[in-house]
Amino acid sequence: MRMNQGVEWAIHACALLAPLWPNKGLSLAALADYHGLPAPYMAKQMQLLSKAGLVRTSRGRSGGYALSRAPAEINLWQIARAIDGPEPAFRCSEIRQRGPCATPRDKCKQACPIAAAFAGAEAAWRSALEEVTLADVLGRVGEQSDPAQLLRSMAWLGEQVVEIGGG
Protein backbone atom coordinates (compact mmCIF):
# COMPACT_ATOMS: atom_id res chain seq x y z
CA MET A 1 0.00 0.00 0.00
CA ARG A 2 1.14 3.49 -0.64
CA MET A 3 -0.01 6.73 0.85
CA ASN A 4 -0.75 9.59 -1.53
CA GLN A 5 2.50 11.50 -2.14
CA GLY A 6 0.53 14.68 -1.52
CA VAL A 7 0.54 13.90 2.22
CA GLU A 8 4.27 14.73 2.32
CA TRP A 9 3.76 17.94 0.32
CA ALA A 10 0.81 19.04 2.47
CA ILE A 11 2.63 18.47 5.76
CA HIS A 12 5.70 20.36 4.53
CA ALA A 13 3.44 23.21 3.39
CA CYS A 14 1.70 23.33 6.79
CA ALA A 15 5.07 23.24 8.58
CA LEU A 16 6.16 26.25 6.52
CA LEU A 17 2.97 28.10 7.43
CA ALA A 18 3.30 27.21 11.13
CA PRO A 19 5.73 29.99 12.15
CA LEU A 20 3.51 32.52 10.33
CA TRP A 21 0.35 31.71 12.29
CA PRO A 22 -2.04 33.41 13.17
CA ASN A 23 -2.20 36.36 10.77
CA LYS A 24 0.34 35.65 8.07
CA GLY A 25 0.64 33.14 5.31
CA LEU A 26 2.05 32.44 1.85
CA SER A 27 0.76 32.56 -1.69
CA LEU A 28 0.25 29.32 -3.58
CA ALA A 29 3.19 30.26 -5.83
CA ALA A 30 5.48 30.71 -2.82
CA LEU A 31 4.39 27.39 -1.28
CA ALA A 32 5.06 25.59 -4.56
CA ASP A 33 8.38 27.36 -5.22
CA TYR A 34 9.75 26.72 -1.74
CA HIS A 35 9.20 22.99 -2.14
CA GLY A 36 10.32 22.84 -5.78
CA LEU A 37 6.88 21.55 -6.82
CA PRO A 38 4.64 22.52 -9.75
CA ALA A 39 1.92 24.94 -8.54
CA PRO A 40 -0.98 22.67 -9.66
CA TYR A 41 0.40 19.84 -7.48
CA MET A 42 0.52 22.13 -4.47
CA ALA A 43 -2.87 23.71 -5.30
CA LYS A 44 -4.62 20.35 -5.07
CA GLN A 45 -3.26 19.69 -1.58
CA MET A 46 -4.08 23.19 -0.36
CA GLN A 47 -7.67 22.80 -1.58
CA LEU A 48 -8.00 19.54 0.36
CA LEU A 49 -6.50 21.15 3.48
CA SER A 50 -8.92 24.03 3.12
CA LYS A 51 -11.89 21.66 2.72
CA ALA A 52 -10.79 19.92 5.93
CA GLY A 53 -10.68 23.27 7.75
CA LEU A 54 -6.93 23.10 8.44
CA VAL A 55 -5.99 26.18 6.40
CA ARG A 56 -7.86 29.31 5.46
CA THR A 57 -7.43 31.30 2.32
CA SER A 58 -7.68 34.88 1.16
CA ARG A 59 -8.19 35.65 -2.48
CA GLY A 60 -6.84 38.35 -4.75
CA ARG A 61 -3.43 39.67 -5.79
CA SER A 62 -1.95 39.33 -2.31
CA GLY A 63 -3.97 36.23 -1.46
CA GLY A 64 -2.69 33.03 -0.02
CA TYR A 65 -3.02 30.41 2.65
CA ALA A 66 -2.61 30.51 6.44
CA LEU A 67 -3.18 27.85 9.08
CA SER A 68 -6.65 28.09 10.59
CA ARG A 69 -5.58 26.79 14.01
CA ALA A 70 -2.48 27.07 16.16
CA PRO A 71 0.39 24.71 15.09
CA ALA A 72 0.01 22.84 18.40
CA GLU A 73 -3.63 22.11 17.49
CA ILE A 74 -2.99 20.50 14.10
CA ASN A 75 -1.58 16.99 14.11
CA LEU A 76 -0.17 14.79 11.35
CA TRP A 77 -3.13 12.41 11.35
CA GLN A 78 -5.52 15.28 10.57
CA ILE A 79 -3.39 16.32 7.59
CA ALA A 80 -2.92 12.73 6.36
CA ARG A 81 -6.67 12.12 6.54
CA ALA A 82 -7.44 15.39 4.73
CA ILE A 83 -5.22 14.38 1.79
CA ASP A 84 -5.50 10.60 1.74
CA GLY A 85 -9.15 10.25 2.73
CA PRO A 86 -10.83 8.77 5.79
CA GLU A 87 -11.14 5.14 4.62
CA PRO A 88 -9.14 2.45 6.40
CA ALA A 89 -6.30 0.78 4.48
CA PHE A 90 -7.71 -2.69 5.16
CA ARG A 91 -11.29 -3.02 3.92
CA CYS A 92 -13.11 -6.19 4.96
CA SER A 93 -15.24 -7.59 2.15
CA GLU A 94 -16.94 -10.11 4.48
CA ILE A 95 -15.69 -13.14 2.59
CA ARG A 96 -16.84 -15.24 5.54
CA GLN A 97 -20.33 -14.73 4.06
CA ARG A 98 -19.28 -16.39 0.77
CA GLY A 99 -18.70 -19.94 -0.45
CA PRO A 100 -20.17 -23.34 0.44
CA CYS A 101 -19.71 -22.85 4.22
CA ALA A 102 -20.82 -19.21 4.27
CA THR A 103 -21.71 -17.78 7.65
CA PRO A 104 -25.22 -16.29 7.37
CA ARG A 105 -25.28 -12.51 7.49
CA ASP A 106 -27.34 -12.47 10.71
CA LYS A 107 -24.60 -14.49 12.47
CA CYS A 108 -21.95 -11.87 11.57
CA LYS A 109 -22.81 -9.29 14.20
CA GLN A 110 -19.27 -9.27 15.59
CA ALA A 111 -16.45 -8.03 13.35
CA CYS A 112 -14.44 -10.80 11.72
CA PRO A 113 -11.35 -11.32 13.94
CA ILE A 114 -9.11 -10.54 10.96
CA ALA A 115 -10.82 -7.20 10.30
CA ALA A 116 -10.73 -6.46 14.04
CA ALA A 117 -6.95 -7.03 14.13
CA PHE A 118 -6.41 -4.58 11.26
CA ALA A 119 -8.74 -2.03 12.86
CA GLY A 120 -6.59 -2.25 16.00
CA ALA A 121 -3.39 -1.76 14.00
CA GLU A 122 -4.84 1.26 12.20
CA ALA A 123 -5.92 2.74 15.54
CA ALA A 124 -2.30 2.39 16.77
CA TRP A 125 -1.06 4.09 13.57
CA ARG A 126 -3.56 6.89 14.00
CA SER A 127 -2.67 7.43 17.68
CA ALA A 128 1.02 7.70 16.84
CA LEU A 129 0.34 10.38 14.22
CA GLU A 130 -2.14 12.23 16.45
CA GLU A 131 0.64 12.63 19.00
CA VAL A 132 2.77 14.68 16.57
CA THR A 133 1.62 18.27 16.00
CA LEU A 134 2.96 20.87 13.60
CA ALA A 135 4.49 22.57 16.66
CA ASP A 136 6.44 19.36 17.37
CA VAL A 137 7.59 19.15 13.74
CA LEU A 138 8.73 22.76 13.83
CA GLY A 139 10.64 22.18 17.06
CA ARG A 140 12.43 19.15 15.64
CA VAL A 141 13.29 20.93 12.39
CA GLY A 142 14.77 23.73 14.50
CA GLU A 143 16.88 21.29 16.52
CA GLN A 144 18.20 19.56 13.41
CA SER A 145 18.88 22.59 11.27
CA ASP A 146 22.05 24.45 10.63
CA PRO A 147 21.54 28.06 11.94
CA ALA A 148 22.78 29.58 8.65
CA GLN A 149 20.27 27.44 6.76
CA LEU A 150 17.45 28.54 9.05
CA LEU A 151 18.40 32.19 8.52
CA ARG A 152 18.31 31.75 4.73
CA SER A 153 14.83 30.19 4.98
CA MET A 154 13.64 32.95 7.29
CA ALA A 155 14.94 35.65 4.92
CA TRP A 156 13.15 34.01 1.99
CA LEU A 157 9.94 33.66 4.01
CA GLY A 158 10.19 37.31 5.08
CA GLU A 159 10.12 38.39 1.43
CA GLN A 160 7.18 36.18 0.51
CA VAL A 161 4.90 36.53 3.50
CA VAL A 162 1.38 37.92 3.02
CA GLU A 163 -1.25 39.08 5.48
CA ILE A 164 -4.21 36.69 5.67
CA GLY A 165 -7.31 38.16 7.31
CA GLY A 166 -10.01 36.40 9.26
CA GLY A 167 -7.74 34.48 11.68
Add this chain to the structure above:
Amino acid sequence: MRMNQGVEWAIHACALLAPLWPNKGLSLAALADYHGLPAPYMAKQMQLLSKAGLVRTSRGRSGGYALSRAPAEINLWQIARAIDGPEPAFRCSEIRQRGPCATPRDKCKQACPIAAAFAGAEAAWRSALEEVTLADVLGRVGEQSDPAQLLRSMAWLGEQVVEIGGG
Protein backbone atom coordinates in the same frame (compact mmCIF):
# COMPACT_ATOMS: atom_id res chain seq x y z
CA MET B 1 -4.24 4.51 0.89
CA ARG B 2 -5.59 1.07 0.36
CA MET B 3 -4.07 -2.27 1.16
CA ASN B 4 -4.16 -4.90 -1.55
CA GLN B 5 -7.45 -6.80 -1.27
CA GLY B 6 -5.40 -10.01 -1.56
CA VAL B 7 -4.25 -9.52 2.05
CA GLU B 8 -7.76 -10.40 3.24
CA TRP B 9 -7.94 -13.44 0.93
CA ALA B 10 -4.49 -14.67 1.95
CA ILE B 11 -5.17 -14.38 5.68
CA HIS B 12 -8.49 -16.21 5.33
CA ALA B 13 -6.73 -18.94 3.31
CA CYS B 14 -4.02 -19.29 5.96
CA ALA B 15 -6.64 -19.39 8.72
CA LEU B 16 -8.37 -22.25 6.87
CA LEU B 17 -5.05 -24.12 6.59
CA ALA B 18 -4.20 -23.52 10.26
CA PRO B 19 -6.21 -26.42 11.78
CA LEU B 20 -4.71 -28.78 9.15
CA TRP B 21 -1.08 -28.06 10.08
CA PRO B 22 1.46 -29.79 10.00
CA ASN B 23 0.83 -32.53 7.45
CA LYS B 24 -2.42 -31.66 5.74
CA GLY B 25 -3.55 -28.94 3.44
CA LEU B 26 -5.97 -28.00 0.68
CA SER B 27 -5.87 -27.81 -3.10
CA LEU B 28 -5.94 -24.43 -4.77
CA ALA B 29 -9.44 -25.24 -6.05
CA ALA B 30 -10.69 -25.97 -2.53
CA LEU B 31 -9.14 -22.75 -1.13
CA ALA B 32 -10.78 -20.71 -3.90
CA ASP B 33 -14.17 -22.49 -3.61
CA TYR B 34 -14.36 -22.14 0.16
CA HIS B 35 -13.92 -18.39 -0.11
CA GLY B 36 -16.13 -17.97 -3.19
CA LEU B 37 -13.18 -16.54 -5.14
CA PRO B 38 -11.98 -17.25 -8.70
CA ALA B 39 -9.04 -19.70 -8.59
CA PRO B 40 -6.63 -17.30 -10.37
CA TYR B 41 -7.21 -14.67 -7.67
CA MET B 42 -6.41 -17.19 -4.96
CA ALA B 43 -3.46 -18.64 -6.93
CA LYS B 44 -1.68 -15.29 -6.98
CA GLN B 45 -1.89 -14.94 -3.19
CA MET B 46 -0.75 -18.52 -2.59
CA GLN B 47 2.28 -17.97 -4.83
CA LEU B 48 3.23 -14.87 -2.83
CA LEU B 49 2.76 -16.73 0.47
CA SER B 50 4.92 -19.56 -0.88
CA LYS B 51 7.63 -17.10 -1.99
CA ALA B 52 7.63 -15.64 1.54
CA GLY B 53 8.05 -19.12 3.02
CA LEU B 54 4.71 -19.07 4.85
CA VAL B 55 3.14 -21.97 2.97
CA ARG B 56 4.61 -25.00 1.24
CA THR B 57 3.19 -26.73 -1.76
CA SER B 58 3.05 -30.21 -3.21
CA ARG B 59 2.38 -30.68 -6.90
CA GLY B 60 0.36 -33.22 -8.84
CA ARG B 61 -3.20 -34.50 -8.89
CA SER B 62 -3.52 -34.47 -5.09
CA GLY B 63 -1.31 -31.40 -4.67
CA GLY B 64 -2.05 -28.37 -2.62
CA TYR B 65 -0.88 -25.94 0.02
CA ALA B 66 -0.09 -26.35 3.71
CA LEU B 67 1.30 -23.90 6.25
CA SER B 68 5.06 -24.20 6.57
CA ARG B 69 5.12 -23.22 10.25
CA ALA B 70 2.85 -23.70 13.23
CA PRO B 71 -0.17 -21.33 13.32
CA ALA B 72 1.24 -19.72 16.49
CA GLU B 73 4.41 -18.85 14.53
CA ILE B 74 2.76 -16.98 11.67
CA ASN B 75 1.45 -13.51 12.38
CA LEU B 76 -0.72 -11.12 10.40
CA TRP B 77 2.10 -8.72 9.66
CA GLN B 78 4.09 -11.47 7.94
CA ILE B 79 1.14 -12.30 5.70
CA ALA B 80 0.35 -8.64 4.97
CA ARG B 81 3.98 -7.99 4.01
CA ALA B 82 4.10 -11.09 1.79
CA ILE B 83 1.08 -9.89 -0.21
CA ASP B 84 1.38 -6.13 -0.04
CA GLY B 85 5.16 -5.79 -0.22
CA PRO B 86 7.74 -4.52 2.26
CA GLU B 87 7.69 -0.82 1.35
CA PRO B 88 6.38 1.69 3.87
CA ALA B 89 3.09 3.45 3.07
CA PHE B 90 4.70 6.88 3.56
CA ARG B 91 7.72 7.35 1.29
CA CYS B 92 9.80 10.43 1.95
CA SER B 93 10.97 12.08 -1.27
CA GLU B 94 13.36 14.41 0.60
CA ILE B 95 11.62 17.56 -0.56
CA ARG B 96 13.67 19.44 2.04
CA GLN B 97 16.51 19.09 -0.49
CA ARG B 98 14.51 20.99 -3.15
CA GLY B 99 13.65 24.61 -3.87
CA PRO B 100 15.37 27.96 -3.18
CA CYS B 101 16.12 27.16 0.49
CA ALA B 102 17.13 23.53 -0.10
CA THR B 103 18.99 21.83 2.72
CA PRO B 104 22.22 20.41 1.21
CA ARG B 105 22.25 16.61 1.00
CA ASP B 106 25.20 16.31 3.40
CA LYS B 107 23.20 18.18 6.09
CA CYS B 108 20.37 15.63 5.85
CA LYS B 109 21.95 12.83 7.86
CA GLN B 110 19.03 12.68 10.29
CA ALA B 111 15.63 11.60 8.97
CA CYS B 112 13.25 14.47 8.30
CA PRO B 113 11.01 14.80 11.41
CA ILE B 114 7.95 14.25 9.22
CA ALA B 115 9.32 10.98 7.80
CA ALA B 116 10.39 9.95 11.31
CA ALA B 117 6.84 10.47 12.62
CA PHE B 118 5.39 8.26 9.88
CA ALA B 119 8.06 5.62 10.46
CA GLY B 120 7.03 5.58 14.14
CA ALA B 121 3.36 5.21 13.21
CA GLU B 122 4.12 2.36 10.80
CA ALA B 123 6.16 0.62 13.51
CA ALA B 124 3.12 0.84 15.83
CA TRP B 125 0.92 -0.62 13.06
CA ARG B 126 3.41 -3.43 12.47
CA SER B 127 3.70 -4.25 16.19
CA ALA B 128 -0.07 -4.50 16.54
CA LEU B 129 -0.27 -6.96 13.63
CA GLU B 130 2.76 -8.94 14.82
CA GLU B 131 0.92 -9.59 18.06
CA VAL B 132 -1.88 -11.48 16.28
CA THR B 133 -1.00 -14.98 15.08
CA LEU B 134 -3.05 -17.42 13.01
CA ALA B 135 -3.56 -19.38 16.24
CA ASP B 136 -5.16 -16.26 17.79
CA VAL B 137 -7.40 -15.78 14.74
CA LEU B 138 -8.48 -19.42 14.89
CA GLY B 139 -9.27 -19.13 18.59
CA ARG B 140 -11.40 -16.03 18.04
CA VAL B 141 -13.25 -17.56 15.09
CA GLY B 142 -14.00 -20.56 17.33
CA GLU B 143 -15.35 -18.33 20.09
CA GLN B 144 -17.57 -16.37 17.69
CA SER B 145 -18.92 -19.23 15.64
CA ASP B 146 -22.15 -21.11 15.90
CA PRO B 147 -21.29 -24.78 16.68
CA ALA B 148 -23.49 -26.04 13.84
CA GLN B 149 -21.68 -23.71 11.44
CA LEU B 150 -18.29 -24.97 12.63
CA LEU B 151 -19.41 -28.58 12.11
CA ARG B 152 -20.49 -27.82 8.53
CA SER B 153 -17.11 -26.23 7.81
CA MET B 154 -15.27 -29.16 9.39
CA ALA B 155 -17.29 -31.68 7.33
CA TRP B 156 -16.47 -29.74 4.15
CA LEU B 157 -12.79 -29.53 5.08
CA GLY B 158 -12.73 -33.26 5.87
CA GLU B 159 -13.81 -34.04 2.31
CA GLN B 160 -11.29 -31.70 0.71
CA VAL B 161 -8.19 -32.24 2.79
CA VAL B 162 -5.00 -33.53 1.12
CA GLU B 163 -1.74 -34.84 2.53
CA ILE B 164 1.14 -32.41 1.98
CA GLY B 165 4.58 -33.96 2.45
CA GLY B 166 7.78 -32.31 3.57
CA GLY B 167 6.43 -30.63 6.73
